[in-house]
Structures are given as C-alpha cells and as structure tokens.
Amino acid sequence: xxxxxxxxxxxxxxxxxxxxxxxxxxxxxxxxxxxxxxxxxxxxxxxxxxxxxxxxxxxxxxxxxxxxxxxxxxxxxxxxxxxxxxxxxxxxxxxxxxxxxxxxxxxxxxxxxxxxxxxxxxxxxxxxxxxxxxxxxxxxxxxxxxxxxxxxxxxxxxxxxxxxxxxxxxxxxxxxxxxxxxxxxxxxxxxxxxxxxxxxxxxxxxxxxxxxxxxxxxxxxxxx
Amino acid sequence: xxxxxxxxxxxxxxxxxxxxxxxxxxxxxxxxxxxxxxxxxxxxxxxxxxxxxxxxxxxxxxxxxxxxxxxxxxxxxxxxxxxxxxxxxxxxxxxxxxxxxxxxxxxxxxxxxxxxxxxxxxxxxxxxxxxxxxxxxxxxxxxxxxxxxxxxxxxxxxxxxxxxxxxxxxxxxxxxxxxxxxxxxxxxxxxxxxxxxxxxxxxxxxxxxxxxxxxxxxxxxxxxxxxxxxxxxxxxxxxxxxxxxxxxxxxxxxxxxxxxxxxxxxxxxxxxxxxxxxxxxxxxxxxxxxxxxxxxxxxxxxxxxxxxxxxxxxxxxxxxxxxxxxxxxxxxxxxxxxxxxxxxxxxxxxxxxxxxxxxxxxxxxxxxxxxxxxxxxxxxxxxxxxxxxxxxxxxxxxxxxxxxxxxxxxxxxxxxxxxxxxxxxxxxxxxxxxxxxxxxxxxxxxxxxxxxxxxxxxxxxxxxxx
Numbered sequence: 001x002x003x004x005x006x007x008x009x010x011x012x013x014x015x016x017x018x019x020x021x022x023x024x025x026x027x028x029x030x031x032x033x034x035x036x037x038x039x040x041x042x043x044x045x046x047x048x049x050x051x052x053x054x055x056x057x058x059x060x061x062x063x064x065x066x067x068x069x070x071x072x073x074x075x076x077x078x079x080x081x082x083x084x085x086x087x088x089x090x091x092x093x094x095x096x097x098x099x100x101x102x103x104x105x106x107x108x109x110x111x112x113x114x115x116x117x118x119x120x121x122x123x124x125x126x127x128x129x130x131x132x133x134x135x136x137x138x139x140x141x142x143x144x145x146x147x148x149x150x151x152x153x154x155x156x157x158x159x160x161x162x163x164x165x166x167x168x169x170x171x172x173x174x175x176x177x178x179x180x181x182x183x184x185x186x187x188x189x190x191x192x193x194x195x196x197x198x199x200x201x202x203x204x205x206x207x208x209x210x211x212x213x214x215x216x217x218x219x220x221x222x223x224x
Numbered sequence: 225x226x227x228x229x230x231x232x233x234x235x236x237x238x239x240x241x242x243x244x245x246x247x248x249x250x251x252x253x254x255x256x257x258x259x260x261x262x263x264x265x266x267x268x269x270x271x272x273x274x275x276x277x278x279x280x281x282x283x284x285x286x287x288x289x290x291x292x293x294x295x296x297x298x299x300x301x302x303x304x305x306x307x308x309x310x311x312x313x314x315x316x317x318x319x320x321x322x323x324x325x326x327x328x329x330x331x332x333x334x335x336x337x338x339x340x341x342x343x344x345x346x347x348x349x350x351x352x353x354x355x356x357x358x359x360x361x362x363x364x365x366x367x368x369x370x371x372x373x374x375x376x377x378x379x380x381x382x383x384x385x386x387x388x389x390x391x392x393x394x395x396x397x398x399x400x401x402x403x404x405x406x407x408x409x410x411x412x413x414x415x416x417x418x419x420x421x422x423x424x425x426x427x428x429x430x431x432x433x434x435x436x437x438x439x440x441x442x443x444x445x446x447x448x449x450x451x452x453x454x455x456x457x458x459x460x461x462x463x464x465x466x467x468x469x470x471x472x473x474x475x476x477x478x479x480x481x482x483x484x485x486x487x488x489x490x491x492x493x494x495x496x497x498x499x500x501x502x503x504x505x506x507x508x509x510x511x512x513x514x515x516x517x518x519x520x521x522x523x524x525x526x527x528x529x530x531x532x533x534x535x536x537x538x539x540x541x542x543x544x545x546x547x548x549x550x551x552x553x554x555x556x557x558x559x560x561x562x563x564x565x566x567x568x569x570x571x572x573x574x575x576x577x578x579x580x581x582x583x584x585x586x587x588x589x590x591x592x593x594x595x596x597x598x599x600x601x602x603x604x605x606x607x608x609x610x611x612x613x614x615x616x617x618x619x620x621x622x623x624x625x626x627x628x629x630x631x632x633x634x635x636x637x638x639x640x641x642x643x644x645x646x647x648x649x650x651x652x653x654x655x656x657x658x659x660x661x662x663x664x665x666x667x668x669x670x671x672x673x674x675x676x677x678x679x680x681x682x683x684x685x686x687x688x689x690x
Contacts, residue, residue, distance in 0.1 A: 082598020110598035
C-alpha cells in the first residue's frame with residue numbers, strides 16, 4: 001500500500017536549507033493502522049503531506065496505492081488524492097459556509113464525483129456516525145465532536161483505500177475524541193482501509209496496530 | 225453538488241460586496257442596452273414612418289429636417305407658415321409643380337393638442353383618408369370612417385373669410401360688414417389614431433376638445449367651440465399617425481383666437497408692416513403649417529426641387545433624403561455613446577477583478593482545504609472565474625430588466641420629446657449577445673484572481689489558522 005525509499009524533504013529558510021523530513025524506508029501494508037509519532041519538528045505533518053501527494057519529496061521514491069507519486073505531475077497527484085486518499089485534520093478544516101452534508105459532498109466532488117450515489121453515500125455515512133439530524137447544519141452550529149465526525153465522513157465518502165489523519169483529537173477532550181477515533185478505526189477495519197495517523201498522544205497511538213517514531217529513527221520502524 | 229454551486233455560495237456569503245460590484249455591471253449594461261434600444265427604435269421608427277410622405281412643403285426659414293420632424297414625427301413646434309396658394313398651385317398643376325402632376329397635395333395646420341399626453345391635433349381635409357397613401361394603401365380604420373371636409377369646402381369657407389377679413393382691413397363699419405363664416409356643426413367631427421384611442425380610452429361618439437398649444441404650458445387654453453365628435457378610429461400603423469388627432473381644417477381656421485394667424489402678410493419691398501396689414505388679402509394667403517404631396521412620376525421630384533429652390537416663402541423637403549441623413553447622425557452619436565457604455569462596462573469589469581482579487585488572501589485556507597480534498601488547480605480556476613462570470617451574468621440580466629422597466633416608465637416622455645415609441649416588451653436578439661458579452665467580460669475579469677487562487681500553496685495554508 002505504502003512504500004517509501006530514501007525520501008527527504010527540505011525547506012529553504014533564507015539561504016539555508018532546513019531538512020524537514022527524512023525517511024530511509026517505510027512500508028505499510030494494506031489494511032494496516034499505523035501511528036506516526038515523534039517530537040515536534042521531526043516532519044510528521046510533512047511526511048503526511050508527502051503521502052497525500054500535497055508535497056513532492058526532494059528525492060526518493062513514494063509509492064501509494066500502486067502509484068509513484070514523485071513521478072506524477074501536480075494535477076495527477078491531486079486526482080490521485082481525491083480518489084484514493086481521505087484526510088482528517090487537527091482543525092478538521094470544514095468549510096464554514098457549507099452544511100455538514102455539503103462538506104461531505106465536497107470530498108466527493110473533488111474525488112469520484114458528487115452524483116446521486118455520492119449523496120446517498122454521504123447521507124448513509126452521516127447517519128452511521130449519528131448525525132442524521134444534523135446534516136443540514138453548518139459547522140458553526142455543531143459541537144467539536146460532531147465536526148470531527150463530519151470530517152471523518154468527508155474522508156470516507158470516496159471509499160478511499162488510504163486514510164491520513166493529522167492529530168485528529170487535538171482540539172477536544174480525550175473521552176469524546178477517543179470514542180470518535182474508535183468509530184473511525186472500526187469503520188476503516190470493517191472496510192479494510194489503511195490508516196496512517198500523526199499524533200503526539202500515546203493513548204491515541206496505542207489504539208493503532210503499529211507505531212513509527214520519526215524523532216529517534218530516521219524512518220526505522222518501531223514495533224509495539 | 226457542482227463547482228458552480230461553490231461559486232454561487234461564495235457570492236452569497238459576500239453579499240454586500242457582490243451587490244455593490246453587480247450594481248456597476250447593472251448600470252453599465254442598462255446604459256448600453258438603453259443606447260442600443262434608442263438607436264434601434266429611432267431607426268425603425270423614422271425609417272418606418274416615412275412611407276407615404278413623399279414630399280413636404282413648408283416654410284422657407286426652417287431646415288428640411290425641422291420640417292420633416294414636425295410634419296411627420298410631431299417633434300417640436302411648427303417652424304412657421306406657408307400660404308395656401310402653394311397647395312393651390314400644386315393641385316392645379318400651374319406655377320410650382322405645373323409639370324409634376326402630383327397625385328395629391330393635402331394641406332395641414334397644427335398647433336393644438338389634447339390631454340396630458342399632448343397628442344398633436346392636425347387640421348386637414350378628408351383627402352388625408354381617401355387619397356393619402358400610407359405604405360401604398362389608404363389609411364385603414366379600425367372603427368368608423370373619415371370626417372367630411374373637402375378641399376372645395378375649404379376654398380369656399382376661405383373665400384368667405386377673405387371677404388370678412390378685407391372688410392376688417394378696409395375698416396368697414398361693423399353693421400355693414402359681412403358675417404364671419406360660422407363653424408358648421410357637420411364639421412365638428414374628428415378621426416383619432418390608434419394610440420390616442422388606447423391611451424385615453426376613447427370610443428366613437430365621444431367628444432374631444434383641442435387645447436391651444438401644449439396642455440399644461442403657459443398660455444395654453446381649451447377651445448370648447450372646436451370640440452369634435454370622434455367619427456373614426458384609425459388602425460395602428462406603428463408610426464406617429466397613431467398618436468394624432470385629425471380634424472377638419474375649417475374648424476382650425478375658425479377657432480377663436482386663430483384670427484391673427486390665419487392670413488400671412490406678404491413681404492413687399494418699400495411697404496411697412498402696417499401698410500401691408502391694411503392691404504386687401506386673398507384666399508391664397510391663408511396660412512398652413514405644411515402641405516404633403518406625392519409627385520406622380522420620377523420627374524416630379526426634380527421639377528419640384530428646381531421650382532421650390534427659388535420660392536420666396538416655401539421649400540420642399542424629401543423625407544426619403546432627410547431621414548437617412550438624420551439617422552446617420554443619430555447613428556454616429558449612438559456609436560459614441562456606445563463607446564462610453566463599453567468603457568463603463570470595462571470599469572465595472574475592473575471592479576470585479578479588484579473585488580475578487582482582494583478576497584484571495586482571506587480565501588487561501590478555503591482553497592487549500594479544497595486542494596487537499598483533491599481539487600485540481602484548474603477546478604479552483606473554474607470556481608473563481610465562474611464567480612466573476614455569474615456576477616456579470618446576473619448584473620447583465622438585471623441591467624436588461626432595468627432597461628425594459630425604464631423603457632416602460634419613460635415611454636410617454638420619450639415619445640413626446642422625440643416621436644420615438646419605445647416598445648418596452650420586445651426582447652431583441654442583441655440582448656442575448658450583450659448578455660453573453662458581459663458574462664464573458666466578467667469571466668475574463670475573474671481570470672487574474674483565479675490564477676492567483678489556483679496557485680495557492682496547499683501545505684503552507686493548511687497549517688495556518690487565520
């Protein structure tokens with residue numbers, strides 16, 4: 001599912017190049033649930049963006065769902081991300097002017113298409129996460145937990161093979177967040193989806209099948 | 225959900241900015257449409273209204289254009305008077321036009337009006353309905369028929385007027401003077417145009433009373449003695465004939481207060497105005513505002529041109545020559561106004577660019593989120609360009625509606641001032657072109673901000689909280 005080889009990504013800060021992320025080797029199988037952990041600044045989010053195809057590595061090989069992302073153009077990577085990858089962010093990144101249902105459909109619009117089937121799928125997902133009566137509410141009218149669930153539905157609406165999560169519990173209490181995360185992982189396990197989650201939280205990491213620590217080892221795997 | 229729904233939502237959430245930007249598009253489109261409407265309908269009106277008016281004889285002092293505008297299109301005041309002898313000679317085939325053998329020469333006098341619409345009253349003879357040809361056929365009646373006042377009756381009445389007038393000039397004692405001709409009851413009939421009937425709800429048998437001058441103007445007054453029963457309502461011609469009331473010339477000449485203007489004093493070298501005033505007059509000196517005539521053959525116009533070229537009091541104008549020249553002038557003015565309207569549209573387009581460009585900074589995160597969901601640059605470009613295009617489209621639609629509403633509201637005023645009837649309900653093909661043009665211009669205006677938006681850095685902007 002995911003195969004990374006000798007991947008590095010640097011940013012230029014003035015005349016200096018700052019290494020943001022370096023992974024010698026990373027392999028994640030289909031259906032695996034992996035936590036990416038590490039100190040701040042070790043490049044967890046950068047790696048997540050590389051896996052999503054938002055960033056292109058300076059060098060190395062990135063194979064996601066059978067596609068070599070570093071060889072693809074920006075537009076092809078966008079299309080690939082829309083169809084095969086679902087994303088959940090720390091701040092959830094819902095679009096405020098749109099309702100919960102529209103936010104979920106937005107994922108479909110840029111993924112496999114927001115046709116009638118997508119609408120049915122979106123409604124079914126929202127129903128599954130307990131938001132049947134909140135579909136037509138805007139994010140500002142929902143609680144943090146509800147917003148998180150909408151973000152999860154948006155990530156799943158295209159039935160992606162890979163779900164990437166960036167600190168999905170960052171903005172809420174652990175009890176509520178934990179329940180929603182469990183729900184997400186359950187849905188992913190049922191549908192045999194691969195999940196990669198960036199987190200600082202050991203409890204969240206413990207919910208995953210495997211943990212990769214980017215701060216101590218440049219991409220070497222750490223088993224639980 | 226479609227990309228265009230996102231564009232629509234973006235316009236809605238920035239409603240105030242959207243409305244303000246759209247206003248400039250509305251005004252510019254309405255302005256451009258109004259200019260095109262006026263130019264087009266003026267052309268149609270003026271070109272379509274000259275059928276039948278082959279030649280117009282009028283006073284020398286006026287320009288040909290003035291003569292045509294007043295006689296056919298009821299625009300402005302009558303530029304002066306010509307003596308009846310011009311009409312007599314045209315009809316008799318002697319003197320002026322003796323070889324032209326006109327098919328008809330119909331005298332007209334104007335100066336009165338009715339109702340607040342200021343529908344003009346034209347005094348004439350029954351040949352206006354029997355011999356005059358509107359687009360090669362006599363005027364048709366929707367209801368009733370013509371009044372009865374012939375050229376012979378005009379001359380007979382004029383002779384009685386001359387006898388009376390000459391007795392006055394000779395200062396004959398009142399008891400020895402002949403009686404002034406009386407207004408015959410049988411003359412008090414009139415024919416009205418289709419628009420007059422429609423606008424005032426007039427029907428056969430009702431009575432209209434002419435007003436001297438224009439209703440509401442200083443010095444205007446009613447002529448109750450000249451009240452006429454409506455005996456005929458003309459079928460629509462889509463020309464100024466529809467807005468005209470025709471009554472017998474006999475009534476016009478005998479209306480109280482018209483005495484001073486009935487006879488034109490000739491200009492005689494070496495005689496003072498007072499001396500001329502006391503000299504005997506004749507039928508030929510009765511004043512008319514115009515004579516409309518139709519030469520029988522192709523030589524007629526040339527002969528009339530030559531002979532009227534040296535006439536001391538009258539000239540002849542040819543609507544077929546004058547109107548196209550006039551329309552070319554209007555066309556040039558309309559072109560100049562159209563350029564201004566396009567400049568206004570251009571300014572409006574720039575305002576769209578500025579308005580959307582200024583929102584790009586605050587929308588970086590929103591765009592980054594869409595990109596992270598898989599939106600390609602070209603889709604972001606489409607969303608923002610569609611916003612500008614939709615804004616322009618709705619602005620253009622409202623601008624066109626505004627133009628039609630304004631045409632409806634100003635219909636009467638414009639017709640009164642220019643003789644052009646604005647058909648507010650007619651939707652023309654060029655309106656679709658204008659709609660497409662303004663929408664495309666808007667889309668072009670949205671390109672610069674769209675390019676900026678499509679180049680938004682996804683990772684950087686996702687990481688920030690604005």
